[in-house]
Amino acid sequence: MFYECPKCKRRWEYPLAECPYCLVPLEKAEGKAAKVVGAVKVSIPTLLHPNVPYYVLVLEDERGNMWGYKSEKEYKVGDVFAIEAAKDPDAVGIWRVKYDLNEALVKVLELIGGIDIDSGSKVVVLPTMAAASHAYFRDNTSPEFLSAILRLLLDRGAKAENIVVAGQSFDDIPVVAMAQKAGLIAAGARFNVNALDLATAEFVKNGYFEIAKHVAEADLVLNLAIGKMGKAVASENLFRALKKENYLGQKYLSSDAEILAQLEPLLKNMMVLAEAESVQRSNKLTTFMGLVLSGRSSRNVDRVFNEVAKSFKLPETIKDTVLPEVAGRTIKEVQYQAEIY
Numbered sequence: 655m656f657y658e659c660p661k662c663k664r665r666w667e668y669p670l671a672e673c674p675y676c677l678v679p680l681e682k683a684e685g686k687a688a689k690v691v692g693a694v695k696v697s698i699p700t701l702l703h704p705n706v707p708y709y710v711l712v713l714e715d716e717r718g719n720m721w722g723y724k725s726e727k728e729y730k731v732g733d734v735f736a737i738e739a740a741k742d743p744d745a746v747g748i749w750r751v752k753y754d755l756n757e758a759l760v761k762v763l764e765l766i767g768g769i770d771i772d773s774g775s776k777v778v779v780l781p782t783m784a785a786a787s788h789a790y791f792r793d794n795t796s797p798e799f800l801s802a803i804l805r806l807l808l809d810r811g812a813k814a815e816n817i818v819v820a821g822q823s824f825d826d827i828p829v830v831a832m833a834q835k836a837g838l839i840a841a842g843a844r845f846n847v848n849a850l851d852l853a854t855a856e857f858v859k860n861g862y863f864e865i866a867k868h869v870a871e872a873d874l875v876l877n878l879a880i881g882k883m884g885k886a887v888a889s890e891n892l893f894r895a896l897k898k899e900n901y902l903g904q905k906y907l908s909s910d911a912e913i914l915a916q917l918e919p920l921l922k923n924m925m926v927l928a929e930a931e932s933v934q935r936s937n938k939l940t941t942f943m944g945l946v947l948s949g950r951s952s953r954n955v956d957r958v959f960n961e962v963a964k965s966f967k968l969p970e971t972i973k974d975t976v977l978p979e980v981a982g983r984t985i986k987e988v989q990y991q992a993e994i995y
Contacts, residue, residue, distance in 0.1 A: 668753035685715025740981035881933035
């Protein structure tokens, strides 16, 4: 995505608020096709790019915009460059966040078929809320990520009154305290969307599970996982859609992996968007990965994230999950030892 001044026609690759020369808002200038105008093979590994060989391409679109791109696949000058959407419904999309999180979210959703909503769609957003901590600890979904999701939904035609940001606590810390400290309440309030503590909501029976009625009846449920190495955050976040007593009862009889295998097929209206810009290592310190992931299977998203980060240990919930098809960026293009560097 490039951004163009409507008056002087200057372009930038990052979203300025306005043209510094004309002082008017910029317009998006997205290219529809790209070709390779430069290519070089890299055979020497570095800390952040350990998988070799790879290729550094210079791409140009029909507007004359040019940018660099790292590719696992070899291209030659003159080749047409295109990113194809996934064919497998259980595939995971990976995309880099360069300058514009909103642009990355649009792209990563396109990779798995996009979302279909309108003004009448009921949408439930389930952010990760695991601790009463500030956003920079990355225990919870960041306010920036939640804001970008809400803006995307409204841009796609959803109405604020039909969007619910929901969650619940399974321990002694109230979910409101977590959301307040993490900045999520303020982020939601800016868009006038509804907030809901699922612990106080109505639940409906579906097999062995008692699922929050808002979740069960929504047209779209967005599971906002945040990357934590060695953890299956997207999968664990699904459990927050269950009644607390029901989940604890199931957990007494079965493992989380077994619960997830039975629960996930019941939530066919759910899509995962995983925040992986700044993420937690297993030692709780954060590191930068600069990614966003998407998928319709929480287990697959967790499996791909931990593979990209080269986590020291896979969580029990997903240790038997086979790596799915990946669209957009390949695992090798973005993979490095994030647990260390």
